[in-house]
Amino acid sequence: MIRYPNGVEGQVLPKKAEKTNLKNAANRGMGLEADINNANAYYNEKEVALITKRPTPINIVKVDYTKGARITDAYFEHQSTTDYNGIYRGKYLDFEAKSTRSKTSFPLGNISVHQIAHLRRVLQQGGIAFFIICFSVIDEYYAIDARYVIDCFENAARKSITLETIKKVGCSIRQGFTPRLYYLEAVDQLYFK
Amino acid sequence: MIRYPNGVEGQVLPKKAEKTNLKNAANRGMGLEADINNANAYYNEKEVALITKRPTPINIVKVDYTKGARITDAYFEHQSTTDYNGIYRGKYLDFEAKSTRSKTSFPLGNISVHQIAHLRRVLQQGGIAFFIICFSVIDEYYAIDARYVIDCFENAARKSITLETIKKVGCSIRQGFTPRLYYLEAVDQLYFK
Numbered sequence: 001m002i003r004y005p006n007g008v009e010g011q012v013l014p015k016k017a018e019k020t021n022l023k024n025a026a027n028r029g030m031g032l033e034a035d036i037n038n039a040n041a042y043y044n045e046k047e048v049a050l051i052t053k054r055p056t057p058i059n060i061v062k063v064d065y066t067k068g069a070r071i072t073d074a075y076f077e078h079q080s081t082t083d084y085n086g087i088y089r090g091k092y093l094d095f096e097a098k099s100t101r102s103k104t105s106f107p108l109g110n111i112s113v114h115q116i117a118h119l120r121r122v123l124q125q126g127g128i129a130f131f132i133i134c135f136s137v138i139d140e141y142y143a144i145d146a147r148y149v150i151d152c153f154e155n156a157a158r159k160s161i162t163l164e165t166i167k168k169v170g171c172s173i174r175q176g177f178t179p180r181l182y183y184l185e186a187v188d189q190l191y192f193k
Numbered sequence: 194m195i196r197y198p199n200g201v202e203g204q205v206l207p208k209k210a211e212k213t214n215l216k217n218a219a220n221r222g223m224g225l226e227a228d229i230n231n232a233n234a235y236y237n238e239k240e241v242a243l244i245t246k247r248p249t250p251i252n253i254v255k256v257d258y259t260k261g262a263r264i265t266d267a268y269f270e271h272q273s274t275t276d277y278n279g280i281y282r283g284k285y286l287d288f289e290a291k292s293t294r295s296k297t298s299f300p301l302g303n304i305s306v307h308q309i310a311h312l313r314r315v316l317q318q319g320g321i322a323f324f325i326i327c328f329s330v331i332d333e334y335y336a337i338d339a340r341y342v343i344d345c346f347e348n349a350a351r352k353s354i355t356l357e358t359i360k361k362v363g364c365s366i367r368q369g370f371t372p373r374l375y376y377l378e379a380v381d382q383l384y385f386k
Contacts (some may be wrong), residue, residue, distance in 0.1 A: 050315060
């Protein structure tokens with residue numbers, strides 16, 4: 001799946017969403033990435049944390065200098081790291097966010113070998129590494145420690161993690177209006193208790 | 194100045210450079226960004242640290258889906274953060290690398306207001322924030338704490354920092370072949386003594 005860079009640091013909700021109180025109706029279409037960017041902008045502004053999205057890497061083939069360095073041919077590359085990292089409570093944080101339409105389990109095929117390798121290195125260095133998993137159809141979000149996911153990725157016979165297991169091992173993420181996802185509450189629950 | 198994304202995480206030296214021992218001749222042309230990517234790949238492989246370059250953000254105007262999502266119109270955006278972040282000795286690290294052709298001072302006009310704001314937030318959160326400054330003509334490299342640079346950026350009458358001052362306040366970076374820049378030695382000197 002190719003993800004387009006539809007969110008940047010400091011992004012705010014569009015005007016339309018600000019005007020309505022129907023949070024789900026207004027925001028559901030924005031997608032997981034926009035929701036997390038929105039949460040990061042909120043946490044950043046409140047000085048709770050500093051977490052940024054790495055831009056989507058793009059391989060540039062041709063640049064037209066006659067138009068002031070306009071890119072005329074390029075293609076999307078796979079991120080060799082995760083999408084998000086930053087600092088929270090003085091600790092280095094690194095995570096990947098994934099969405100599934102399944103109502104019962106999260107398929108591990110969504111995760112690349114590079115991302116697993118990256119998160120393993122984060123853990124080696126003493127950082128906090130986790131996944132945010134969105135079950136889009138049932139509108140539920142969870143944070144789950146990367147150690148567990150890495151273990152399943154490499155050892156489990158089943159190539160998915162059931163929602164039931166995620167509920168046990170991970171932590172549910174509270175939803176709201178601003179921010180859409182209080183995902184650092186789940187991080188507190190998992191790592192700072 | 195527009196920088197093109199000529200380096201990715203895990204990048205290795207080109208074959209040509211591997212074959213020669215004339216380190217300066219072989220590497221000088223590669224530029225500061227490539228040197229730092231090379232150092233990061235080295236530190237990453239040795240499991241000393243995990244530091245990555247954020248990809249250059251690109252604003253996409255048009256994508257041709259008939260060619261398998263080929264980007265046909267786009268332009269470079271300014272990074273609203275710094276170029277590098279990661280984890281070292283369990284601490285969050287964030288820095289920007291700048292090069293100057295001056296032999297006597299580093300002009301602060303090189304640094305954007307966004308980058309200063311970003312580094313201030315890193316410090317607020319208890320992270321390590323610094324600059325790597327390359328004096329390309331005299332082939333000298335320094336690490337200097339972001340606090341000092343932010344202070345100069347906002348308060349100083351002179352809009353540059355003299356090399357003399359950088360030598361006093363910062364720390365010289367040892368150069369080698371692999372990696373080209375032992376910049377974490379300077380970080381040790383500045384923050385872990």
